[in-house]
Every structure is written in structure tokens, then in C-alpha cells.
Amino acid sequence: MKPGVHEGTGFGSNQGLRLEGKIFAMVVRGALVAKLPRAQVDALVDAAQGTRFVVGGRQMKEWVVVPLARKRTWAKLVEDAYRFAQD
Numbered sequence: 473m474k475p476g477v478h479e480g481t482g483f484g485s486n487q488g489l490r491l492e493g494k495i496f497a498m499v500v501r502g503a504l505v506a507k508l509p510r511a512q513v514d515a516l517v518d519a520a521q522g523t524r525f526v527v528g529g530r531q532m533k534e535w536v537v538v539p540l541a542r543k544r545t546w547a548k549l550v551e552d553a554y555r556f557a558q559d
């Protein structure tokens with residue numbers, strides 16, 4: 473586990489990772505949801521590697537949903553989200 477990272481819940485009761493109390497990655501209905509820079513989210517969506525995370529009908533610009541079928545990319549995306557959370 474990285475320094476300052478704690479396991480807990482994401483939004484609601486979803487399993488997630490937090491840095492200094494801020495959620496940066498979680499699993500929602502079997503998919504990874506990660507907070508990343510908007511340009512990276514846009515690139516993942518444009519490449520059909522993920523979709524935008526929607527909360528209450530609102531698309532979150534810095535959150536991407538990456539399905540279980542792309543699980544091999546999750547570790548890198550969680551690392552990217554961790555670095556983004558440090559800023």
C-alpha cells in the first residue's frame with residue numbers, strides 16, 4: 473500500500489481507496505472507477521477503453537469507468553489516479 477492510502481468506501485458503500493480522505497479509485501458493480509485528469513479520461517473514452525462516470529445524471533469530467541474486461545489496465549490506472557490525487 474502506498475503512503476497515506478487507506479482502504480474504505482468510495483461513493484456510497486463501494487470498496488475504494490483514499491488519499492488524505494479523498495477518494496481516488498473504487499470498484500462499482502465490478503468495474504474500476506478512477507479519478508484522472510480530464511484529458512486522460514477523454515482519451516480513454518475516445519479510445520473506447522472506458523466510459524464517463526455518471527452520478528445522479530451528471531457526467532463527472534475527471535472520473536472514468538473501466539470494465540472488468542479491461543482489468544489488465546487497472547493497476548496502471550490506479551497508479552495514475554494515486555499520482556493525480558497527490559496534486
